[in-house]
Amino acid sequence: MTSFLIIDDHPLFREALGNAVRLALPEARILEAMSIEDALRVLSVERGIDLALLDLSLPDATGFSGFLRLRETYPRLPVAIVSSEEDQHVVREALALGAAGYLPKSTSKRELAQSIEGVLGGSVSVPKDFVAEPQRKRADSSKALRVKLRELTPQQLRVLDLLRRGYPNRQIAQELQLAESTVKAHITEILRKLGLFSRNKAIVEIGKVDLPDPRQRPHPRIDRGRPQ
Numbered sequence: 001m002t003s004f005l006i007i008d009d010h011p012l013f014r015e016a017l018g019n020a021v022r023l024a025l026p027e028a029r030i031l032e033a034m035s036i037e038d039a040l041r042v043l044s045v046e047r048g049i050d051l052a053l054l055d056l057s058l059p060d061a062t063g064f065s066g067f068l069r070l071r072e073t074y075p076r077l078p079v080a081i082v083s084s085e086e087d088q089h090v091v092r093e094a095l096a097l098g099a100a101g102y103l104p105k106s107t108s109k110r111e112l113a114q115s116i117e118g119v120l121g122g123s124v125s126v127p128k129d130f131v132a133e134p135q136r137k138r139a140d141s142s143k144a145l146r147v148k149l150r151e152l153t154p155q156q157l158r159v160l161d162l163l164r165r166g167y168p169n170r171q172i173a174q175e176l177q178l179a180e181s182t183v184k185a186h187i188t189e190i191l192r193k194l195g196l197f198s199r200n201k202a203i204v205e206i207g208k209v210d211l212p213d214p215r216q217r218p219h220p221r222i223d224r225g226r227p228q
Contacts, residue, residue, distance in 0.1 A: 002120065003029040003048055007039045007066075008055040008082070013105065017053055017082060020112035035059050036066040043074055051100065051120060052079045063200035064097055068166025071098060080119050082112075091130055093204040101125035146209055151193045154214035159186045163199065164206045 002025050008014045018030050031046060033039035035058050043049065058066055070079055080101035081094050091102045101119040103112055104127050115125035152160065155176070162172045169187070173180040187199065196202045 001027055001029050002050045003031065003046070005031045005033060005039060005042060005046075005049050005052040007033045007036070007052060007058070009034045009058055010055075013055070016109065017112070020109045021053075021116060023109060024113035024117045036061050036069055039070065040073060043070075043077070049077060051116070052077055053082050053103075053116075054079050056081060056083045056085065063198075064093065064203055065166050065168065065200075067094070067097065067099065068164070068203065070166075072165045072167075078119065080116075080125065086127060088130060091126060093200070095124065095126070096204050097207050099124075102127065102130075145194065145205055148194050149206075149209070149212055152190060152212075156186050156190050156193075157211055157214040159183060160190055160202070160206060161211055163187065163190075164203050164211075166203075 004021050006014050006017050006021075008017065014032050018032075021028050021030055031042055031049070033042050037060055039052070039054075052070065054067060054070065056063065056066065060066070061069070067079060067081065070077065078100040080103060081099050082103045082105060083090075084105045086104045086106070094102050101115060101124055103115050103125060107115065107127075118125045149157075158176055159172055162175055167175065169180050169183045172178070173183045176183070178186075191197070191199070191202060194202060194205070196205060
């Protein structure tokens, strides 16, 4: 029996998505969660979930942070995003982070059912009007980012590593034994050095490259007045 976990805080859409799942697979087992914490609790006791269907807008998640927490805790779990956000940049970012598919909420029930079947069959489902970014542009962007990463201090690299794994500021502070205000200052400086405008954009972009090992940089350049 194929098992699904629907993660959405709106009961009516959970019901609509469940109906689309049953249209594709009438005998499917469907579990529900209203938040990332709720989903993690379900996954801790339920084995054999074949696909999670995740809404990006949840009470305890911002942008892709919820998706990244699921991937960090259950890296083998396929997660398809189901969202009302249809901007092509957001779709590209979701796919770059490893989403199994991106299904717009505006899609009809039958189309959702077909997309779910495709994801289960190994295809990456995307909106009908989606246009992939040219390979050369992606390569140039990754090369430029690798150069900028050399400007980060070892501590900033550690913060960045936890950031891309979906950790919120509070957990980053606990892991690195820092004050939360220091973590915020590090993130601000990381974004400045990388030339990125948001936490989510940083998460997406660094997911495309390997981070330098902080242990190999014992004597970083010090910017006076900035957190190291």
